[in-house]
Amino acid sequence: MITHSEIERRIDELVEKMKQKVASEPMTPLERSIKIWSFQEPDRLQGSFAIFSPLCLNITEVTTREFYTDPLKMYYCQAVGVVEWYNEIPLMYSDPYHIEIEAMGGAISFPEDSTPMLGEPLIQNPADLLKLRVPNPETDGRMPYVLELSRIHQRKLGSMVFAPTSCCGPFSLAVGLRGYKNLLNDIRRDPAFVHQLLEFCCEVVITFGKALLNTHKVSPTLQEAWSCLPNVSPKIFYEFCQPYIKRCVEALRNPATGLTGTVFYGWGTSLAPDWRQFLQDVCSMGMSALPLTEEEILGHSGYKAVDLAEFKRICRANNVVLMSFLHTNTLLDGPPERIKELVVDWFRKAGAGGGYMQSCTIPIGVPREHVQAFFDAVWSCKFPVCEQ
């Protein structure tokens, strides 16, 4: 097993390498991020990826379990992603749907070679809600792990690279505590209880989110996959998701910058009866950035296609940065020409004026040349867009 002192030494080596690398570039990844988030045009498009296991980057000395439980080893994997694989926005979080639940006493298992698994829902019946307490971010579960990740980042690559941190959004936390099917039944049969549960979830999110904001100096991303269509209907979204997410986003606004965090994941906007209006309503929750997946740009995997340029215009009008995501199968299957074609095409449609980033998730076993093709394409997308 690799020791912490060896990991620390390797991270320092990577930091040095990164310093040399950025010295030869017109701006650091952090400066590029700031430009994009300010709706200005930097030198070129910014590209990033998410990983969910060390194996995504062929790192075999750190186990998947360690990735999710040991902040230094997790940071090492992220630093390898930045320096060796060109990632411009590493993530200072992992397992974002389980951190709060574990801190409240939820059972999570950590297989050596797979992502953490959540046990039975903590709220088996509505009365169980009264037994739950808002966790202490400094002491409970892996909340200290997430805070430590932020501190490590500030010591290491923080001056060169923007790295968001994250907590679970209120509706997705409610799903995790109660279970999806149970929560759907509650929405039908006992909506008052669901509102009570969501009030509690907001308290948990805001408490942990403020600890992250104070430590990291950046508003955390709220993970909200469960509140996206088709997991909920528009009717459920408007009553049980939107008001609570909006409250958390606003409570976690960074007083120093005025910015809020990103809200993840894609909203299934294309599935709404009027996707333009639905996107407006999503943006009205006040987040500073929003993802849009390949499924909805191209209209596959059960989603319809939205007009990317129009999607960007609506986001821009609401001061929301747009992050487009390549599908993991596109990264896996390639070919490199296809990956390049998509990245460049989307940049032409949505890149002008900043406020647009390109991202993906790196699956295990992805051919290295596919990742290279992704970044080759990103680097070829220079501003101004009309000169492409």
Add this chain to the structure above:
Amino acid sequence: MEKLEALFNAIVEGDEEAARQAAQAALSEGSTPAELLETINAASHELGRRYETGECFLPELFAGAEAMTAAVDKVIPEIERVGVELAGVVVIGSVEGDIHDIGKRLVCAMLTGAGFRVHDLGVDVPAEKFVEKVQEVQPEIVAASAYMTTTAQRLPQIAEALVEAGLRDKVKYLIGGASVGPGMVPWAHADAYASNAAEAVKVASGLVKALKGMTP
């Protein structure tokens, strides 16, 4: 006829209790199990159609599936008593390491509604458990779902275990789940892929016909 219509409406509206009562009432008034299955199947198709056209979302589909299961629970004892030909037998589970249950449950409910006998092995199912169940119930179809790209790596192991047990040519292998795409069928040594519960029913019906040497 009126009770069968009530059953259809209860399923489409996702009213579990009404579906249970309508199924019981239809049987009591002389409807045959085959007629009930036909009604449940029609309701299942209607739900699938509404989902695919964006008229309903997963919560409605889930409620409909629960109602369908409640109705089928009333019909199964009658099927066993009088003997009705099933659309096929399916052994299904989420692959080892994967605890995601929601999509698979929907597939189970829709297949059941379409007249399949479904043996749900649950979540986190090792390849050898699939093999054991295949030996026990001799299904036409083995269906496996994987939600994450990490767990999708387990899909070929199920086909390999079936080969090792000498069972691969006796069943059709259907894969699905959020991290699975149609391009993964050859890699997983599978026969087919379904992107959602409604499609799983159509694909499964075709696979049964193919296995029996009929034109799908």
